Structure formats: structure tokens, C-alpha cells
Amino acid sequence: MGSALVVVGAGVIGCAVAAAVGDLFDKVVLLDARPDTGLAASWAAIGGITPQSDDFCRGPLRQFAEASRRMYPQWLAGLEAGSGIAVPFLDSGLLQVALDRSEEQRVQEQLVPQWVEQGFQVEQLDAGSTAHAEPLLSAAVLSAVRLPSEGALEPRVLMSALREVMRRDPRIEVVSSARVRRLTPVSQGVEVLLDSGDVVRGDRCVVAAGAWSSELVPTRPGGQFPVRGQAAELVVPGSTGYPLRHHVYCKVAMDDDTTVSSYAVPRHDGRVVVGVTYDQGRWDEEPEDHATERLLAALRMVVPSSRDWRLTGSWAGIRPGTADGYPLVGNADADGKVVMATGHFGVGITLAPITAALVRTILSGAELTDGQADALCVMDPRRFQ
Numbered sequence: 001m002g003s004a005l006v007v008v009g010a011g012v013i014g015c016a017v018a019a020a021v022g023d024l025f026d027k028v029v030l031l032d033a034r035p036d037t038g039l040a041a042s043w044a045a046i047g048g049i050t051p052q053s054d055d056f057c058r059g060p061l062r063q064f065a066e067a068s069r070r071m072y073p074q075w076l077a078g079l080e081a082g083s084g085i086a087v088p089f090l091d092s093g094l095l096q097v098a099l100d101r102s103e104e105q106r107v108q109e110q111l112v113p114q115w116v117e118q119g120f121q122v123e124q125l126d127a128g129s130t131a132h133a134e135p136l137l138s139a140a141v142l143s144a145v146r147l148p149s150e151g152a153l154e155p156r157v158l159m160s161a162l163r164e165v166m167r168r169d170p171r172i173e174v175v176s177s178a179r180v181r182r183l184t185p186v187s188q189g190v191e192v193l194l195d196s197g198d199v200v201r202g203d204r205c206v207v208a209a210g211a212w213s214s215e216l217v218p219t220r221p222g223g224q225f226p227v228r229g230q231a232a233e234l235v236v237p238g239s240t241g242y243p244l245r246h247h248v249y250c251k252v253a254m255d256d257d258t259t260v261s262s263y264a265v266p267r268h269d270g271r272v273v274v275g276v277t278y279d280q281g282r283w284d285e286e287p288e289d290h291a292t293e294r295l296l297a298a299l300r301m302v303v304p305s306s307r308d309w310r311l312t313g314s315w316a317g318i319r320p321g322t323a324d325g326y327p328l329v330g331n332a333d334a335d336g337k338v339v340m341a342t343g344h345f346g347v348g349i350t351l352a353p354i355t356a357a358l359v360r361t362i363l364s365g366a367e368l369t370d371g372q373a374d375a376l377c378v379m380d381p382r383r384f385q
């Protein structure tokens with residue numbers, strides 16, 4: 001019998017890992033509870049590649065996130081070569097706009113100095129240059145910063161490419177509708193018990209079950225938790241390309257004194273996805289009309305012509321949150337039979353290539369670079385056990 005790896009969870013992380021390690025094992029079995037791959041958070045994601053604007057990236061994993069962004073072009077090229085599916089990538093950067101003085105002040109006094117100190121590129125745009133850079137924005141926009149390193153893609157297309165890469169690799173077996181109930185490390189490896197009663201055996205197991213990972217490898221209460229997020233898709237009548245030139249973000253102050261984190265991510269074929277909400281502690285995946293209405297109202301303040309765009313759908317997904325905001329990646333037990341790759345919160349798409357590469361290094365036993373060792377210290381899954 002040859003070597004076998006079991007990967008639990010076929011979201012972007014589990015699929016990226018399985019696709020990256022096929023040559024290390026005679027067999028890789030990827031198990032998912034749902035009827036197909038990529039139907040949970042990775043399906044709900046809006047697709048911003050945000051190694052700079054996400055709060056997470058101003059902490060100790062900054063270089064890890066930047067390295068993931070740098071890997072993206074080659075990673076997507078490899079997926080295209082292995083699947084025949086091109087994943088369109090918008091690499092014009094993120095435009096973070098301010099609609100009022102207090103938001104402008106927050107960006108200029110809190111964010112820009114940190115980005116500059118950390119060596120990120122930031123382009124300052126006054127109202128006129130913002131209008132020139134992104135003509136559909138409201139005339140009320142005061143200013144913007146462009147973060148050229150950021151990008152965007154459509155996660156569902158990315159998942160299709162990963163699915164096809166795995167389908168073409170004879171070493172990878174994807175088993176859907178296979179919910180894992182329990183993992184048991186045994187002397188020869190790991191026994192994975194399914195709800196059906198079947199047992200799948202592997203020499204090692206990677207847990208990439210997103211927000212549900214703590215059911216399989218428990219952490220202390222509050223170590224991992226769900227953060228529901230909602231988004232919606234609109235079609236821009238007559239548009240056949242990217243309706244916006246950038247991925248646009250604005251923290252919008254609403255009339256009821258609340259704020260909306262308004263992201264507008266254009267797609268290559270005339271669609272725009274708008275998000276997002278952050279609903280901590282919620283597991284329900286049904287979208288709510290009132291949340292969609294708030295997202296659309298905020299978008300109309302940033303892009304007034306969006307009132308004529310056609311709403312084609314809304315959805316919600318569950319982000320895997322952690323107590324300190326950092327993922328859980330690395331060995332879950334002393335002998336490394338169970339490896340975790342989860343807890344990516346709002347940056348799982350952004351961090352997928354580097355997470356897969358890091359898990360590959362762990363599973364291969366190759367020497368870690370200094371950067372990898374530092375990142376693993378921060379992401380050590382045992383910190384919440």
C-alpha cells in the first residue's frame with residue numbers, strides 16, 4: 001500500500017492544498033460534506049486580493065500576505081495550464097475612497113502612515129484625479145487612495161479551475177457528500193470516520209474545513225468562531241467589460257448612524273459584486289433582504305448610477321474567524337499526523353496560494369525558510385488548544 005493523504009474540506013484552502021501536493025503522495029483523498037467542491041465560504045467570497053487593505057496585513061503576517069499576492073500570477077497560470085480555465089484577474093489595484101471628512105481623516109491619519117511606514121505603495125488622489133481614475137464614482141467623493149498591489153478575481157471561477165485540475169490528476173480523488181465525523185490518530189496514520197460509517201485511512205490528514213474545523217480539532221471556547229458575510233451581484237446594463245476600473249472600497253456612514261463596509265468588485269463581463277457584512281457568531285447561510293438593501297444603499301452613495309443596475313442575486317457565507325485574527329496553519333499534534341489549514345477569516349482567497357505552498361513544505365518535510373518558520377509561529381494551531 002502506498003502513501004495516502006486525506007484532506008477534509010474542499011473550499012479554496014482544501015482544494016489548493018490537494019492540487020499542490022498530488023506528487024508527494026500515491027493518493028490524495030479530498031472529502032467534503034457538501035454535494036460539490038467550493039460551495040461554502042469560498043463560493044460566497046467576493047474575490048478581493050487584499051494583502052494591504054485588510055487589517056490583518058498590518059500585523060506580523062504582512063510579508064506572508066504580500067508573498068501570496070506575488071504568487072498569484074504564476075499560480076493562476078499554473079491552474080490554467082492544468083485545467084484549461086483562465087481566471088480573469090483585475091490587477092489595477094484597490095481604490096479606497098472617502099465620502100466624508102471623518103473617513104478621509106481616518107484614512108489619512110491612521111492608515112496611510114502605517115502603510116507608508118511598512119513600505120506599501122500608496123497613491124494619493126484628490127477629488128479630480130479620483131473622478132478621472134474611476135468615472136462612475138459619486139461627485140461627493142472627497143479623495144481616494146489607490147493601493148496598486150491589490151487585485152480581484154471571481155472566486156467561483158477560481159474554484160472551477162481548481163476542481164478541473166484535481167479532476168485531471170489521477171492521484172486525487174474528490175469525494176463529495178462525505179461529512180467527516182471524527183479524526184483518530186493511530187499508529188499507522190489517521191483514521192477518518194464519515195457520517196456514513198465508512199472509515200478513510202491516511203498517513204496524514206489536513207483539516208481545511210473552514211469555520212467547521214473546530215468540530216474536528218477542538219480549540220478552546222472562543223478560539224474559532226463563525227463570521228457570517230453577505231454579498232450581492234448586479235448586472236450593469238450594456239456593459240460587456242469591467243464596469244468599474246478598480247476594486248472600490250468605502251466605509252459609508254449611513255443615515256441611521258451606522259456604517260457599511262462597501263466593497264464593489266467588478267467582473268470581466270459587466271457584473272459587479274457588492275459586499276459585505278460581518279455578522280459574528282452566526283451560522284445561517286440564508287441572505288437577508290434588509291442586509292442586501294443596506295449594501296445597495298451604500299453602493300448608491302459611492303456609485304450613484306448603480307441605482308439602474310439589475311440585482312441578480314444575493315448570498316451569505318461563513319468566514320472562519322479566530323480569536324486573534326490569524327489563521328491556524330501547521331501541525332495540530334506532536335507527531336504531525338494532523339495538519340491544520342484553516343481560520344483564514346476574510347482573506348482566504350488572498351492567502352490560498354501561499355497556504356497551499358506552506359502546507360506542501362510541511363508535508364514534504366523540506367526545510368522551512370525563515371519567513372515560513374516565522375509565519376508558522378504566528379499561525380500555530382496549538383495556541384488555542
Ligand SMILES: Cc1cc2nc3c(=O)[nH]c(=O)nc-3n(C[C@H](O)[C@H](O)[C@H](O)COP(=O)(O)OP(=O)(O)OC[C@H]3O[C@@H](n4cnc5c(N)ncnc54)[C@H](O)[C@@H]3O)c2cc1C
Binds near residue numbers: 348
Ligand atoms: C461574503 C464574503 C466575502 C468574502 N470576500 C473575500 C475576499 O474578497 N477576499 C478574500 O481573500 N476572502 C474573502 N472571504 C473569505 C473567504 O471566503 C474565506 O476565508 C475562505 O473561503 C475560506 O476558505 P476555506 O476553504 O477555509 O473554507 P470554506 O470555503 O468554507 O470550505 C470549507 C469546506 O469544508 C467543508 N466541511 C466542513 N466541515 C466538514 C466535515 N466535517 N466533513 C467534511 N467537510 C466539511 C465544507 O462543506 C466546506 O466545503 C469572504 C467571505 C465571505 C463570506
